[in-house]
Amino acid sequence: MNELTATTHSVHALVLTGFGINCEEELAAAYRLAGGAATIVHFNQVLSGETSIHDYDVLNFPGGFSFGDDLGSGVVMANKVRFRKLPSGRTLLEELRAFIEAGGYVVGICNGFQMLVKMGLLPDFAGQQEREVTLTHNASGRYEDRWVRLAVNPNNRSPFLKGLTSLEVPVRHGEGRLVIRDEQIRSRILAEGLNCLTYCDATGCETELYPHNPNGAELNCAGLTDTTGHVFGLMPHPEAFLSLYNHPDWARRKRLDPTVSEEGDGLKLFRNIVEHISQSRRPHPPAPSPVGRGSQTPAEDKGTLDATAERTPPYGGGAGGGVERPHTLHDDVFTTSAKRWEVVKAVARDMRHDPTQAEDALWQALRGQKVGGVKFRRQHAIDSFIVDFFCAEKQLVVEVDGAVHAQPEQAAYDTSRTDELARKGYRVIRFTNDEVLHGLPAVLRRIEDELHATPRTVNPNA
Numbered sequence: 001m002n003e004l005t006a007t008t009h010s011v012h013a014l015v016l017t018g019f020g021i022n023c024e025e026e027l028a029a030a031y032r033l034a035g036g037a038a039t040i041v042h043f044n045q046v047l048s049g050e051t052s053i054h055d056y057d058v059l060n061f062p063g064g065f066s067f068g069d070d071l072g073s074g075v076v077m078a079n080k081v082r083f084r085k086l087p088s089g090r091t092l093l094e095e096l097r098a099f100i101e102a103g104g105y106v107v108g109i110c111n112g113f114q115m116l117v118k119m120g121l122l123p124d125f126a127g128q129q130e131r132e133v134t135l136t137h138n139a140s141g142r143y144e145d146r147w148v149r150l151a152v153n154p155n156n157r158s159p160f161l162k163g164l165t166s167l168e169v170p171v172r173h174g175e176g177r178l179v180i181r182d183e184q185i186r187s188r189i190l191a192e193g194l195n196c197l198t199y200c201d202a203t204g205c206e207t208e209l210y211p212h213n214p215n216g217a218e219l220n221c222a223g224l225t226d227t228t229g230h231v232f233g234l235m236p237h238p239e240a241f242l243s244l245y246n247h248p249d250w251a252r253r254k255r256l257d258p259t260v261s262e263e264g265d266g267l268k269l270f271r272n273i274v275e276h277i278s279q280s281r282r283p284h285p286p287a288p289s290p291v292g293r294g295s296q297t298p299a300e301d302k303g304t305l306d307a308t309a310e311r312t313p314p315y316g317g318g319a320g321g322g323v324e325r326p327h328t329l330h331d332d333v334f335t336t337s338a339k340r341w342e343v344v345k346a347v348a349r350d351m352r353h354d355p356t357q358a359e360d361a362l363w364q365a366l367r368g369q370k371v372g373g374v375k376f377r378r379q380h381a382i383d384s385f386i387v388d389f390f391c392a393e394k395q396l397v398v399e400v401d402g403a404v405h406a407q408p409e410q411a412a413y414d415t416s417r418t419d420e421l422a423r424k425g426y427r428v429i430r431f432t433n434d435e436v437l438h439g440l441p442a443v444l445r446r447i448e449d450e451l452h453a454t455p456r457t458v459n460p461n462a
Contacts, residue, residue: 011036011277014056018042019077021064023109026239033242034270035357047080049087053095057277058105061112063172063237074114081119082129093119093129105273106231107160110173113233121231122224123194125185132185133224135235136177139216143174146214147248148236150222151200155193157229159276160269162403163434166204167197167265169236176215176235189219197223197234238266261438272403275356275433279402336381348386352379358400358433359388361440371444372451382426385417394451397421397428400436427453
């Protein structure tokens with residue numbers, strides 16, 4: 001299977017260009033390489049109503065020199081957004097507010113970051129799109145074009161940065177110094193973790209020293225989010241480091257470590273957002289049976305391995321690629337009932353035929369008894385759940401989690417689901433997509449270790 005099959009065209013990015021914007025092609029390429037779709041349109045097509053931002057998942061303000069920065073970086077474009085009326089009678093800023101409230105994402109890079117700040121969308125504590133911070137001339141008094149290292153705030157709210165701790169990317173700007181309006185705004189930015197990216201030195205320590213902090217930004221800030229995490233702005237250019245070969249030091253790094261990833265650090269941000277949006281759209285597996293969370297009533301939860309299930313195997317299968325028939329330790333015992341299978345089978349089939357990139361990578365490594373000499377099944381029904389991978393012989397469940405699993409409600413669901421499976425005697429281990437995609441050997445070692453552990457006794461009626 002092509003590695004981008006799971007997400008191709010399921011996430012649509014709108015990339016604006018025109019009036020001096022000049023990084024639109026690289027930004028569109030980032031989404032396409034990450035498995036999404038990208039459409040580049042001139043800013044006027046949005047202002048005229050020809051293109052609606054509401055038809056897209058992510059709205060992108062790329063870098064460049066809009067209107068030559070003659071009145072200050074991003075100022076003219078920001079004013080167009082704030083005051084220019086669309087055919088609907090609303091301003092584009094009003095449309096942006098509705099877009100964000102509906103769950104859309106907005107990102108601005110370099111000149112795009114300057115636009116978002118001057119529109120009042122970052123950090124926007126008051127919710128009135130007032131300018132609470134600005135970006136002004138670099139403290140160095142010169143245009144900065146260099147590579148920098150960034151530390152990722154572990155408390156950040158942006159799905160673009162999920163699972164990342166540091167990045168190396170280039171900066172190319174003359175006005176990148178963040179200035180904060182007052183101490184109250186400064187304190188809130190710190191308290192709420194909105195300074196999502198900070199300049200750091202070669203050891204990874206945040207620094208205010210030039211040239212590691214190339215512009216003298218307050219809080220050493222290279223990037224901000226709003227309080228929802230749906231608006232993200234940064235001065236450095238992740239779209240300029242999509243491949244190892246974009247880096248000026250790639251040849252030496254390749255010689256020192258021939259196994260070094262050929263993906264650039266910047267591509268990770270776009271993979272994250274494409275995965276996050278894709279995962280958010282996929283139906284969650286049916287919830288566990290505790291009252292208020294499950295798709296089954298307590299009465300339906302009784303008799304999981306009832307006679308009906310054994311007489312009438314509720315699973316499609318065979319060479320045609322249907323959902324595999326789940327088993328426990330023996331081929332004549334199913335791990336869910338016929339009635340419950342009727343609820344979950346469509347979801348299981350869809351998930352099996354449309355895996356995420358990480359799920360597919362792990363399946364290719366597990367299938368054919370390649371790990372531990374045991375058979376794994378994928379998108380397998382246990383009671384009222386669908387688990388990603390299941391080894392019946394060892395009663396082991398392996399789950400692969402996308403970015404959505406970090407959200408509080410989903411995390412609580414995962415915990416209750418794991419507890420429910422444990423009560424029934426199954427062991428559950430979890431990995432993030434990033435662990436699978438970038439550390440598969442370690443993931444397989446962990447799975448093999450679990451396979452050697454003593455399995456619990458399955459209690460299907462627990």
